[in-house]
Amino acid sequence: xxxxxxxxxxxxxxxxxxxxxxxxxxxxxxxxxxxxxxxxxxxxxxxxxxxxxxxxxxxxxxxxxxxxxxxxxxxxxxxxxxxxxxxxxxxxxxxxxxxxxxxxxxxxxxxxxxxxxxxxxxxxxx
Numbered sequence: 001x002x003x004x005x006x007x008x009x010x011x012x013x014x015x016x017x018x019x020x021x022x023x024x025x026x027x028x029x030x031x032x033x034x035x036x037x038x039x040x041x042x043x044x045x046x047x048x049x050x051x052x053x054x055x056x057x058x059x060x061x062x063x064x065x066x067x068x069x070x071x072x073x074x075x076x077x078x079x080x081x082x083x084x085x086x087x088x089x090x091x092x093x094x095x096x097x098x099x100x101x102x103x104x105x106x107x108x109x110x111x112x113x114x115x116x117x118x119x120x121x122x123x124x125x126x
Contacts, residue, residue: 020068021047023069024047024050024051024069024072025043025044025047027069027072027073027076028043028044028046028047028050028076029043031046031073031076031077031080032046032080035080035084038087039080039083039084039087040083040087041079041080041083046076046079046080047076049075049079050072050075050076050079051072053075053078053079054068054071054072054075057071058071
């Protein structure tokens with residue numbers, strides 16, 4: 001990762017990286033805390049995933065910290081949106097074809113009362 005007008009040795013670069021990581025982690029905690037319960041990403045995972053995205057799409061050099069953090073915030077937001085979409089898709093059957101209870105063959109001699117109650121409940125919910 002390169003910054004305009006930044007000249008530093010290995011030790012300074014390590015300190016810079018550490019301070020960036022701490023700020024990214026704080027940003028990620030704030031974003032995760034605003035999500036619904038049950039999110040699959042924690043703050044550390046969000047930082048790491050965002051970092052990988054930044055590495056892939058980063059400019060040759062960052063203008064300044066504000067450009068870097070704006071890009072990091074956008075990467076985190078997109079990751080959270082993608083996670084929410086995956087969660088909703090799984091909740092909605094992930095593309096599986098829904099089967100109506102009216103279409104089921106219930107003639108195998110099983111007590112069908114539970115299925116009838118379920119069908120009535122399903123119709124009330126529609």
